[in-house]
Amino acid sequence: MPGEELSERQQAVLDAVLALMVAGEALTMNAVARRASCSKETLYKWFGDRDGLLAATVRWQASKVRAGNFDRQSMDAGALRESLSRFAANWLTVISSPTSIALNRLAISHAGSHETNLGGIVLANGRLAIGERVKPLLDAGREAGILAFDDTETAFRTFIGLVGRDVQVRLLLGDRLKLSPATIAADAGRAADQFITLYGTGRPAPAATLNA
Amino acid sequence: MPGEELSERQQAVLDAVLALMVAGEALTMNAVARRASCSKETLYKWFGDRDGLLAATVRWQASKVRAGNFDRQSMDAGALRESLSRFAANWLTVISSPTSIALNRLAISHAGSHETNLGGIVLANGRLAIGERVKPLLDAGREAGILAFDDTETAFRTFIGLVGRDVQVRLLLGDRLKLSPATIAADAGRAADQFITLYGTGRPAPAATLNA
DNA sequence: TCGCTACCGTACCGTACGTTACGGTTCTCG
DNA sequence: CGAGAACCGTAACGTACGGTACGGTAGCGA
CATH class of the missing domain: 1.10.357.10 (Tetracycline Repressor, domain 2)
Incomplete structure (x- = not known):
């Protein structure tokens, strides 16, 4: 898991998760898939399960804050x-x-x-x-x-x-x-x-x- | 809701919720009923719904802290x-x-x-x-x-x-x-x-x- | 003793959601 | 052009859980 490179598409998916979070909407796999215009199957393939998706999102945001x-x-x-x-x-x-x-x-x-x-x-x-x-x-x-x-x-x-x-x-x-x-x-x-x-x-x- | 007096039994129920919270266990209505040895029907009668139960618990704890x-x-x-x-x-x-x-x-x-x-x-x-x-x-x-x-x-x-x-x-x-x-x-x-x-x-x- | 109230325990219902499966489409590579 | 991979959209499955219904019991006043 750590050290993995994220493709553009994967980064876009994680940004969709962040957008949902900020909007206060529920972080269901359905909602993420809809918002990111991807299939749930892809989400599970890339991130394993829901916790993996959330962890990847947190790491992704953290990587953007370096200043x-x-x-x-x-x-x-x-x-x-x-x-x-x-x-x-x-x-x-x-x-x-x-x-x-x-x-x-x-x-x-x-x-x-x-x-x-x-x-x-x-x-x-x-x-x-x-x-x-x-x-x-x-x-x-x-x-x-x-x-x-x-x-x-x-x-x-x-x-x-x-x-x-x-x-x-x-x-x-x-x-x-x-x-x-x-x-x-x-x-x-x-x-x-x-x-x-x-x-x-x-x-x-x-x-x-x-x-x- | 505010200004309501809590019976001894009701306080015991809310203490059970606090005990569950501190133990890190899930705050389901079933778990609360089991821990407090009361029926779910009673929980709903006293506190309306799950949010009411949680709000009463927070208020109950707050009332104990006054120092x-x-x-x-x-x-x-x-x-x-x-x-x-x-x-x-x-x-x-x-x-x-x-x-x-x-x-x-x-x-x-x-x-x-x-x-x-x-x-x-x-x-x-x-x-x-x-x-x-x-x-x-x-x-x-x-x-x-x-x-x-x-x-x-x-x-x-x-x-x-x-x-x-x-x-x-x-x-x-x-x-x-x-x-x-x-x-x-x-x-x-x-x-x-x-x-x-x-x-x-x-x-x-x-x-x-x-x-x- | 009879009825009433309050409550326990449990079974039940409906829905939300995590997870999987599958058909269809696009893209890549030979 | 054909085969396979990658991916989208959606349907389906199983379970967890909020909420409700109901039978059974203890206490209590008449």
């Missing part, structure tokens, strides 16, 4: 804040997207009961993947003397908390939370400032920015 | 930190409990599709309820000159983020996250210290405490 690492450019306080803010805004945009919400709902509803652990895939490609990209940034900040912390993981988790707060859970539970680009940008900047206040070695950001 | 408000005692910096830390530890204990995880998974899997909004009930009794208890504490701290912020809601959400980080989502996705009482106590204290560093008016907590 830019930070460029280890000049590491001063301003660049650090900018990079943190950009990561935060990017992550907030992702977790508030209908696709991410639908995918996480699916993975959570399968967690525990099913043996095909969609939750593990989502965790590996969401939470862990962003960690692997942010932690080098934090380490670079520490090496540059801008940040001070003992454990990178702990610092990263604090950052995640400041950025996301309870947004993801509320969205998953159906809370009508409006995250406009402006709101996201403001929250990202606030989180970056708060993080630097907690872990920075220089003077903290002005209070006016914090208490907005 | 102590803070006592507006002497409001100095130490007492504030202690109260914040206690709230944080309490909340972490709740969201990491098997019952809470199972309940949130159920509510999330129903969000969007079903019209019986379990997510709304969970939100109202979880996220919003703790907010209504913590915010007066924050306001008291501000009135006492210990804290400084413009918007209580924003400050509260920062606190929530510092306490929970991504713990809840990871647990919902099936991450094997071990939250021992010692870990919870440490995380609660760290979150309280960080919050006071961000929003306190006095000198920040020593760096050694922050970077643990």
Whole structure:
């Protein structure tokens, strides 16, 4: 299963599954076949069974999200804040997207009961993947003397908390939370400032920015 | 439906549903009837249909969680930190409990599709309820000159983020996250210290405490 | 004791859906 | 052009499960 290449047609089928998920419609094999204009026999031939189809869909979406690492450019306080803010805004945009919400709902509803652990895939490609990209940034900040912390993981988790707060859970539970680009940008900047206040070695950001 | 009193027997039935949820077994009407030693006919008579049963279960669990408000005692910096830390530890204990995880998974899997909004009930009794208890504490701290912020809601959400980080989502996705009482106590204290560093008016907590 | 109510246990019904089977069409390759 | 593969559309099968019906029993008031 892993390492398999997906043909264009197969990718189109998985996109159809994603479309169904986002639309909130039931993920039956009939619905997928109809939406993708393919036969059920083909679905079973390509993906084995329903769980295989859903797992392939989750992996397919995960493979599409890969986005830019930070460029280890000049590491001063301003660049650090900018990079943190950009990561935060990017992550907030992702977790508030209908696709991410639908995918996480699916993975959570399968967690525990099913043996095909969609939750593990989502965790590996969401939470862990962003960690692997942010932690080098934090380490670079520490090496540059801008940040001070003992454990990178702990610092990263604090950052995640400041950025996301309870947004993801509320969205998953159906809370009508409006995250406009402006709101996201403001929250990202606030989180970056708060993080630097907690872990920075220089003077903290002005209070006016914090208490907005 | 709301305002109805539950008989002892009915409460026992709902506890049986909770037991099934926590055990990860399927929530079929047959399974509930068997576990609760009652007839399906009775289930339908009492709760209308399956959604009514699940909604009653969520409400029943929510009614059991109500826990102590803070006592507006002497409001100095130490007492504030202690109260914040206690709230944080309490909340972490709740969201990491098997019952809470199972309940949130159920509510999330129903969000969007079903019209019986379990997510709304969970939100109202979880996220919003703790907010209504913590915010007066924050306001008291501000009135006492210990804290400084413009918007209580924003400050509260920062606190929530510092306490929970991504713990809840990871647990919902099936991450094997071990939250021992010692870990919870440490995380609660760290979150309280960080919050006071961000929003306190006095000198920040020593760096050694922050970077643990 | 008679009737009534509430409830248990079980059998039953209808539907939804995962899965399989099959006929028909298009494409590829020799 | 002929054979086979790949695939579409649809029909069919089996089961799981929500919901209903019904017989049997215990308690209770008259």
